[in-house]
Amino acid sequence: MSLPTLSGQRVVVIGGTSGIGYAVAEGALAEGASVFVGSSQGAKVEDAVTRLGDGAGGSAVDANDEAAIGAFFDKAGAFDHLVFTAGDWGSARFVGPLRTMDFETAPGALGVRFWGALKAARQAQSRIAGNGSITLTSGVLAHRPRPGSPLNTAFAGASEHLVLGLAAELAPVRVNGVCPGLIMTEPVKAMPQERMKTFIDRQLLARAGLPAEAAQAYLYLMKGGFTTGQVLVVDGGLLLT
Numbered sequence: 001m002s003l004p005t006l007s008g009q010r011v012v013v014i015g016g017t018s019g020i021g022y023a024v025a026e027g028a029l030a031e032g033a034s035v036f037v038g039s040s041q042g043a044k045v046e047d048a049v050t051r052l053g054d055g056a057g058g059s060a061v062d063a064n065d066e067a068a069i070g071a072f073f074d075k076a077g078a079f080d081h082l083v084f085t086a087g088d089w090g091s092a093r094f095v096g097p098l099r100t101m102d103f104e105t106a107p108g109a110l111g112v113r114f115w116g117a118l119k120a121a122r123q124a125q126s127r128i129a130g131n132g133s134i135t136l137t138s139g140v141l142a143h144r145p146r147p148g149s150p151l152n153t154a155f156a157g158a159s160e161h162l163v164l165g166l167a168a169e170l171a172p173v174r175v176n177g178v179c180p181g182l183i184m185t186e187p188v189k190a191m192p193q194e195r196m197k198t199f200i201d202r203q204l205l206a207r208a209g210l211p212a213e214a215a216q217a218y219l220y221l222m223k224g225g226f227t228t229g230q231v232l233v234v235d236g237g238l239l240l241t
Contacts, residue, residue, distance in 0.1 A: 007032030181235025204237025
């Protein structure tokens with residue numbers, strides 16, 4: 001029996017112009033898939049498509065706008081797999097401690113990671129191949145909460161429970177998630193060294209992960225035809241300490 005590959009399949013990556021999403025697109029191309037990437041900035045999409053080369057296309061998409069997501073999928077055409085790595089990386093993404101939380105604005109601070117993923121799943125439902133897959137993204141904050149981030153912790157956990165609910169509802173389309181730890185994406189590279197060290201010192205593997213290493217989890221979940229409703233943790237052993 002031959003091993004499963006992505007050869008001849010089409011992979012859509014929302015959040016695919018940088019970091020983990022870009023590494024997923026690279027990995028899918030290397031396995032013979034075609035890819036269609038999206039992010040909120042058209043210039044970043046054009047740059048990513050150029051760097052990815054043959055087999056890659058893309059379009060800007062506002063992951064907060066369900067109609068825009070639908071239009072994005074129309075441009076992508078028929079596809080087999082959806083990977084959602086887009087997140088909220090603006091200055092308001094960490095809502096802060098309960099005592100200073102603004103309840104008027106706080107619910108929207110993680111709109112892309114949770115609500116955007118849900119909107120993308122709904123728009124993908126009628127377009128994705130019947131034996132395809134959707135892979136969402138959470139984060140280790142869901143399992144290792146820290147003071148000052150109760151709502152961010154809740155949203156990270158909600159993303160993982162969304163995987164469970166969607167897996168039950170969308171079957172036989174498979175729905176899974178990846179929970180990355182400290183991965184060398186652009187925001188992590190910009191992190192003060194002292195803060196990065198506090199994360200690394202708590203891990204079994206004393207370094208940050210590479211986007212290409214995290215991407216392997218997404219590639220497996222696209223190919224793992226008997227895997228659904230699961231969240232793979234890629235955290236350098238943080239949750240074991």
